Amino acid sequence: xxxxxxxxxxxxxxxxxxxxxxxxxxxxxxxxxxxxxxxxxxxxxxxxxxxxxxxxxxxxxxxxxxxxxxxxxxxxxxxxxxxxxxxxxxxxxxxxxxxxxxxxxxxxxxxxxxxxxxxxxxxxxxxxxxxxxxxxxxxxxxxxxxxxxxxxxxxxxxxxxxxxxxxxxxxxxxxxxxxxxxxxxxxxxxxxxxxxxxxxxxxxxxxxxxxxxxxxxxxxxxxxxxxxxxxxxxxxxxxxxxxxxxxxxxxxxxxxxxxxxxxxxxxxxxxxxxxxxxxxxxxxxxxxxxxxxxxxxxxxxxxxxxxxxxxxxxxxxxxxxxxxxxxxxxxxxxxxxxxxxxxxxxxxxxxxxxxxxxxxxxxxxxxxxxxxxxxxxxxxxxxxxxxxxxxxxxxxxxxxxxxxxx
Numbered sequence: 001x002x003x004x005x006x007x008x009x010x011x012x013x014x015x016x017x018x019x020x021x022x023x024x025x026x027x028x029x030x031x032x033x034x035x036x037x038x039x040x041x042x043x044x045x046x047x048x049x050x051x052x053x054x055x056x057x058x059x060x061x062x063x064x065x066x067x068x069x070x071x072x073x074x075x076x077x078x079x080x081x082x083x084x085x086x087x088x089x090x091x092x093x094x095x096x097x098x099x100x101x102x103x104x105x106x107x108x109x110x111x112x113x114x115x116x117x118x119x120x121x122x123x124x125x126x127x128x129x130x131x132x133x134x135x136x137x138x139x140x141x142x143x144x145x146x147x148x149x150x151x152x153x154x155x156x157x158x159x160x161x162x163x164x165x166x167x168x169x170x171x172x173x174x175x176x177x178x179x180x181x182x183x184x185x186x187x188x189x190x191x192x193x194x195x196x197x198x199x200x201x202x203x204x205x206x207x208x209x210x211x212x213x214x215x216x217x218x219x220x221x222x223x224x225x226x227x228x229x230x231x232x233x234x235x236x237x238x239x240x241x242x243x244x245x246x247x248x249x250x251x252x253x254x255x256x257x258x259x260x261x262x263x264x265x266x267x268x269x270x271x272x273x274x275x276x277x278x279x280x281x282x283x284x285x286x287x288x289x290x291x292x293x294x295x296x297x298x299x300x301x302x303x304x305x306x307x308x309x310x311x312x313x314x315x316x317x318x319x320x321x322x323x324x325x326x327x328x329x330x331x332x333x334x335x336x337x338x339x340x341x342x343x344x345x346x347x348x349x350x351x352x353x354x355x356x357x358x359x360x361x362x363x364x365x366x367x368x369x370x371x372x373x374x375x376x377x378x379x380x381x382x383x384x385x386x387x388x389x390x391x392x393x394x395x396x397x398x399x400x401x402x403x404x405x406x
Contacts, residue, residue, distance in 0.1 A: 076102035078373050082386035087133030092126075093405045095133045095360040096386040100368035100375050107371050110140045112363060113167035115158055117175050118148045121280075121308075122335065122406040123355050127173060127197070130360030138367050143167065151176035155183050162187055169211075169366045171359060173197050177251055185209050192369055196362040197355075198251055206378040211369045214362030216353050216381035216392070222255045224382045225351040226263040228393055229303055229330040230270045232349065238269025239300025242292040244285060244309045248277035256305055273299065278309065285312025293320055300328060307333035314346050334394060336404045343399060352392040354381050356405045 078101055084094040097104070114131040117124060128144070135142035143166060147154035154175045161167050169192040174180045181201035184193060188209045196214045200207040204219040215221070233239055243260050245253045257275060264272050273296050278284035285308060292299055293316065304310040310331040317327060324345030331338050334350045341347050358381065365375045384391040388401035 076107075076371075078102050078368060084386075085133060085137040087129060087136065092129055092133075093356060093403050095130055095137070095356050097134065097137065097364050098361055098379070098385065100364050100373060101138055102368075102371055102373065104138070106139050106367050110168040110367060110370055111143060111166060112140045112366060113143045113145065113161050113170045114173075114359070114363070115145045115147070115154060115161070115170060116173040116359075117154075118146055120149070123333075123353070126355035126406040127359045130356035130358065131171060131363055133356070134360035134363040138364065140363075140367060147175050149175050151179040155180060158183065158187060162191055167191060169193070169370055171196060171363050171366055173359065174200060178202060181207075192366060194362045194366045194369075196358045202251070205380065212362070212365045212375055212377050212379055214358055214365060214379040214381070216358055217252060217255075218378075218380060218382075219255045219259065220380055221351075221382040222252075222259040223262070224392075225330070225332055226256070226259040226303070227266070228351065229301065229349060230263040230267045232330075233270055233301050233328060234267040238267065238271075240271050240273045240296060240298060241301045241303055242273060242296060242299050243275040244288045244292075244302055244304045244313060245275055245277045246280050246305045246309075252305065253277055260303070280306040280308050282308045282312040282315070285309030286316050287312070289313035289316035293317075302327060302329045304329065304331050307331060307335040307338045310347065311337050311341070314341060317346075334402065334404055335406050339399060339402075339404055342394065342396060345396075348395070350394040350399075351382075352384075352387070352394055352402060354392075354405055357381055 079099045081099040082096055083099060083104070084096050086094045112135060114128070116128060116131070119125040119128060131142060131144070145157040145161065147157060151174070158170070158172070161170065170187070171194050172184065173196050174184070177198050177200045184195070184200055185207070187193060193210045194212045194214060195207060195210055198215060198217050199205055199213055199219075200210070205215070206213045230241070233241065241260075243256065245256055247253060260272050260275065264270055274292055276288045276291060278288050285304070288309060289302065289312065292302065302313055304313060310329065310333070313329065325348070329347045330349045330351070331347050332351050332353065334352045338347060338350060342350055361379055361381075365379060368375045382392055389398060394402055
């Protein structure tokens with residue numbers, strides 16, 4: 001059986017399309033039938049190793065998907081206007097989609113694979129909800145593979161999906177964005193892949209070869225967060241900042257550290273006096289803040305990397321007899337606990353995280369790509385598209401316009 005490639009299919013399709021146009025001019029009718037990609041949406045079996053090689057079947061599926069995309073691109077275009085859809089769980093926050101799919105519905109019932117991780121908190125649960133809601137709204141089948149935060153397990157899952165021809169495209173929430181870098185790049189040569197949550201391969205945003213990166217935790221997002229917080233402190237005459245980071249083994253820690261160091265150079269009257277790595281838990285945040293108060297009792301700002309650390313830090317301040325606003329706090333996240341704390345004056349700014357949109361919009365970009373659209377290679381949720389005031393920066397002045405997503 002002849003092996004298909006993306007290039008040969010595209011070249012063949014251009015010849016067919018040109019021929020169809022000529023026949024149309026002569027008054028004849030041409031019927032074009034596109035092949036179907038994807039397969040059974042049942043559970044996959046794991047394969048071992050890091051081969052990343054696509055089988056002939058998966059190459060054929062990728063070719064079929066390319067043909068379908070070219071066909072649909074000649075008939076419709078996306079309006080690129082944000083709109084909201086509601087999922088099956090009515091108590092959840094609506095998902096904002098970007099309008100990247102023509103007619104807001106897939107041209108066929110694609111098989112889309114979401115490769116994620118075991119829900120350990122409400123943030124990860126919201127990501128999975130985003131995938132489900134987007135798939136329902138766009139009319140595609142969703143197949144989920146959930147790893148236990150194990151990159152080797154996740155690599156096996158991805159390779160099995162490709163080898164068994166289960167997906168027209170893949171949405172990935174990587175357990176380890178660096179360890180999975182090479183595997184994903186190889187898979188992306190024959191199967192469209194959208195990366196969510198955090199960039200692969202140490203990239204600041206988009207990774208070459210994938211369809212897109214959909215993230216609110218890329219380097220540009222952290223840089224935006226630090227610039228906002230440090231800028232506000234600088235306006236008040238500057239001061240000392242302690243950074244309450246996440247685990248040092250995560251890329252999130254490295255990105256926030258880098259952004260903080262660059263931010264301190266931009267604002268000479270702002271000095272980072274401490275950066276403490278810890279798990280994303282309330283208990284860890286409590287200990288982080290207690291350490292800061294002992295080593296730097298004159299600290300002016302706590303810059304937190306996640307809601308749970310923020311909540312723990314506020315408990316430490318309360319135990320130390322501090323009053324709301326006595327030490328400025330900026331928070332990254334915006335869950336159900338931190339919104340009330342902002343209104344009480346404990347938090348001065350929240351940079352809003354959107355786990356539902358990270359994955360939901362990522363899936364939408366994949367479907368748009370499958371339908372022949374030219375979609376953004378980097379969906380930076382820091383732009384706030386579709387949010388009140390087109391901003392992710394929440395203060396006392398606009399907090400009532402937002403709702404927590406997790």
